[in-house]
Amino acid sequence: MIYEGKQKIWSDYQKEIPDDHWYFVRSCIRQNFFPASERMFTEITRNVLGKDVHETPYHTTCGGIAYHCDTIPHETVMTIVARQFSLMTEAGYENYAASCITSFGNYTEVLETWHEYPELEARIRENLWKACRREFNKPKYLAHSSDLIYKWRNEIAARARHLLIDRHTGEPLRIVEHIGCHYSKMFPSKGVGGAEYPYVLCGMIESWGGQVVDYPERRHCCGYGFRQYHVQANRGYSVSNTHKKFESMEPYRPDAIITNCPGCPYFLDRWQYVIAEQTGKTYGRNGFGIPVLTYEELAGLVLGYNPWDLGLQLHQVAVEPLLDKMGVEFDPDAKYAGLNKEDLLRPGLPVNMKCF
Amino acid sequence: MDKVLIIGGGIAGMEAAGQLLKLGYEPVIAEKEDHLGGHVAGWHKLFPDMMDASALIEQLASKLDGATVYLRTRVAYMNRLKDGYSVMLSNGTGLVCRAVLIASGFRLFDAAKKEEYGYGVYDHVITNSDLEAWFNGVEDFRVPENPRHIAFVHCVGSRDLKAGNPQCSKVCCMTAIKQAIEMKEKFPDAEIWCFYMDLRLFGKKYEDFYINAQRDHGIHFVRGRVSEVGEDIDGRVVLKAEDTLAGTQVKLKADLLVLMAGMLCNEDTATIASMVRAAVDSDGFMRSRDNIYRINESNRPGIFFAGACTGTKTVPETVAEARAAALDIHNYLSGND
Numbered sequence: 001m002i003y004e005g006k007q008k009i010w011s012d013y014q015k016e017i018p019d020d021h022w023y024f025v026r027s028c029i030r031q032n033f034f035p036a037s038e039r040m041f042t043e044i045t046r047n048v049l050g051k052d053v054h055e056t057p058y059h060t061t062c063g064g065i066a067y068h069c070d071t072i073p074h075e076t077v078m079t080i081v082a083r084q085f086s087l088m089t090e091a092g093y094e095n096y097a098a099s100c101i102t103s104f105g106n107y108t109e110v111l112e113t114w115h116e117y118p119e120l121e122a123r124i125r126e127n128l129w130k131a132c133r134r135e136f137n138k139p140k141y142l143a144h145s146s147d148l149i150y151k152w153r154n155e156i157a158a159r160a161r162h163l164l165i166d167r168h169t170g171e172p173l174r175i176v177e178h179i180g181c182h183y184s185k186m187f188p189s190k191g192v193g194g195a196e197y198p199y200v201l202c203g204m205i206e207s208w209g210g211q212v213v214d215y216p217e218r219r220h221c222c223g224y225g226f227r228q229y230h231v232q233a234n235r236g237y238s239v240s241n242t243h244k245k246f247e248s249m250e251p252y253r254p255d256a257i258i259t260n261c262p263g264c265p266y267f268l269d270r271w272q273y274v275i276a277e278q279t280g281k282t283y284g285r286n287g288f289g290i291p292v293l294t295y296e297e298l299a300g301l302v303l304g305y306n307p308w309d310l311g312l313q314l315h316q317v318a319v320e321p322l323l324d325k326m327g328v329e330f331d332p333d334a335k336y337a338g339l340n341k342e343d344l345l346r347p348g349l350p351v352n353m354k355c356f
Numbered sequence: 357m358d359k360v361l362i363i364g365g366g367i368a369g370m371e372a373a374g375q376l377l378k379l380g381y382e383p384v385i386a387e388k389e390d391h392l393g394g395h396v397a398g399w400h401k402l403f404p405d406m407m408d409a410s411a412l413i414e415q416l417a418s419k420l421d422g423a424t425v426y427l428r429t430r431v432a433y434m435n436r437l438k439d440g441y442s443v444m445l446s447n448g449t450g451l452v453c454r455a456v457l458i459a460s461g462f463r464l465f466d467a468a469k470k471e472e473y474g475y476g477v478y479d480h481v482i483t484n485s486d487l488e489a490w491f492n493g494v495e496d497f498r499v500p501e502n503p504r505h506i507a508f509v510h511c512v513g514s515r516d517l518k519a520g521n522p523q524c525s526k527v528c529c530m531t532a533i534k535q536a537i538e539m540k541e542k543f544p545d546a547e548i549w550c551f552y553m554d555l556r557l558f559g560k561k562y563e564d565f566y567i568n569a570q571r572d573h574g575i576h577f578v579r580g581r582v583s584e585v586g587e588d589i590d591g592r593v594v595l596k597a598e599d600t601l602a603g604t605q606v607k608l609k610a611d612l613l614v615l616m617a618g619m620l621c622n623e624d625t626a627t628i629a630s631m632v633r634a635a636v637d638s639d640g641f642m643r644s645r646d647n648i649y650r651i652n653e654s655n656r657p658g659i660f661f662a663g664a665c666t667g668t669k670t671v672p673e674t675v676a677e678a679r680a681a682a683l684d685i686h687n688y689l690s691g692n693d
Contacts, residue, residue, distance in 0.1 A: 001477065001478065001479065001587060001591075002476060002477055002478070002479065005468070005474075005475075005476035005477035005478075006477055008468075008476065009468075009471055009477070194471065195471075196471040196472050196584075197471065197477065214586075214587065215586070215589075216586035216587065216588050216594040217586070218586060219584055219586070251588075251589045252589060
């Protein structure tokens with residue numbers, strides 16, 4: 001691997017990311033899958049870094065899941081998106097950050113479509129006015145929330161309590177980065193680092209002391225792929241795609257995986273259990289799986305947050321081996337204590353994959 | 357006798373200069389590089405006869421006695437006179453000539469622009485040009501000592517709207533076959549794969565070459581494009597492609613991947629064209645008066661073309677065009693056209 005070759009490509013795909021004043025929109029599904037991730041994003045950006053990040057409860061779905069499952073037309077999606085932009089305009093912001101990769105892809109596609117076909121934008125403005133008497137400005141800057149953590153990665157590193165270094169060996173932890181397909185595969189110039197060698201997560205890993213793992217199936221889909229999973233008959237195909245990725249990354253013995261998509265961490269995490277139960281094979285060391293984290297969860301660990309406040313007990317794959325390597329202190333007995341120390345009860349454990 | 361400025365000292369410029377000398381003119385070659393011969397000077401062997409490229413260059417150079425050759429020299433400016441052109445070269449030489457031959461050739465597509473193939477990123481990915489240099493003895497750490505699996509990807513940057521180059525580069529199919537055979541001869545145990553869109557083998561002996569590659573050398577041809585390239589933990593190149601004839605996906609690990617970088621118009625084309633208000637085609641190459649009968653002629657009096665400045669050309673086509681251009685210039689200067 002010629003690192004300088006990647007650096008050249010990365011330098012070709014940098015985007016302007018304003019340093020402050022962002023209108024932030026959450027994902028439909030992330031709070032169910034990884035409940036503390038978006039909470040951690042606002043915690044880090046507002047309370048640790050002192051940024052102005054604004055949200056509104058009136059934000060709705062962007063329509064992305066329905067669009068990619070072929071159940072609603074693009075014109076409907078564009079009208080939904082127009083309403084989201086009207087909320088941003090109403091709040092007095094012009095920088096728009098989406099937590100969901102599919103939303104980010106959706107917003108990018110809509111803005112590009114309007115750029116190419118201004119008459120369509122005019123029609124959507126009319127639709128929105130007729131539907132709810134709203135008007136909007138287009139965002140001046142559009143970012144995915146991982147773009148913002150990427151931008152502020154060195155500020156996070158400066159406050160780090162735990163770096164991505166194995167405290168037993170002193171070696172950098174080997175981290176697989178997995179980018180959601182809708183981040184830059186559709187519009188390479190809109191993602192940090194482009195489509196083939198995205199840098200957005202690599203930059204975080206490098207800043208926080210880890211080593212990025214590049215493996216042959218790096219670009220492959222996590223297995224979610226919307227219809228691959230949502231159509232029940234296709235779920236075997238979904239698992240087989242995830243299986244292909246794990247077989248490919250296995251020789252590199254990664255310590256963890258980080259992702260920037262709602263679906264990817266879920267499927268890379270949960271399907272490890274399914275693969276272990278079906279085949280008896282696990283991909284971590286000593287019978288464990290490979291921990292899969294969102295970038296906010298990883299940033300939270302780096303900054304010294306309690307792993308159970310980060311929601312890591314809701315992962316299928318045990319995160320304890322990673323916590324041990326990073327030197328993160330944790331109370332094993334508090335793993336399933338909820339808010340106010342309420343006992344959340346213990347989940348059933350898999351047969352073939354070690355968990356706590 | 358009349359001076360004729362020849363812009364470009366590749367094989368077209370050299371051959372035209374040799375012919376113009378024979379016809380009694382004083383050719384002046386302005387070549388931007390530090391050597392004559394253009395791309396062919398870096399090539400090893402030429403299909404279909406497997407002639408040494410250096411032998412061709414020597415042959416062309418041997419006919420240049422009496423020609424003025426300026427290396428590392430560009431045209432600084434060129435102005436139209438009543439009956440000719442006033443030219444200033446970057447080395448400070450000024451000349452007035454009634455005819456100018458543009459033989460500025462082509463440039464190779466930068467294979468790094470096809471990011472999915474990993475040129476400049478993965479350790480064992482090279483281009484057709486790199487391989488020719490290696491054949492010529494230039495050391496290249498990317499070529500392993502004893503490759504067991506070698507893959508060639510045709511049409512890298514050619515016939516590619518996304519890359520902005522719709523044109524076929526014409527020579528890549530044959531070059532890939534030639535290079536595959538040469539590699540097979542060097543590494544008889546190697547398995548060699550060529551991934552192609554179409555095989556465009558139009559010239560004399562080309563089809564024989566293709567059959568020979570399959571029958572006598574066991575080279576595999578897969579009709580399908582490579583979608584992405586990665587690298588495994590041992591540094592081997594991992595290719596994913598589609599075999600459109602078998603209707604299946606192909607995944608291949610190779611010790612060496614060779615990208616057949618296509619031909620593009622030279623970066624200087626637009627600059628030179630603008631100096632004399634010569635027309636440029638939609639593909640960026642110079643525009644001939646027509647593409648059938650007057651390929652060597654421009655839309656401007658006294659401005660002629662030869663070789664790949666008007667489009668992708670093979671070596672024999674280029675040499676033949678250079679001779680034709682010399683005759684066209686002679687007819688123009690002697691008032692016979």
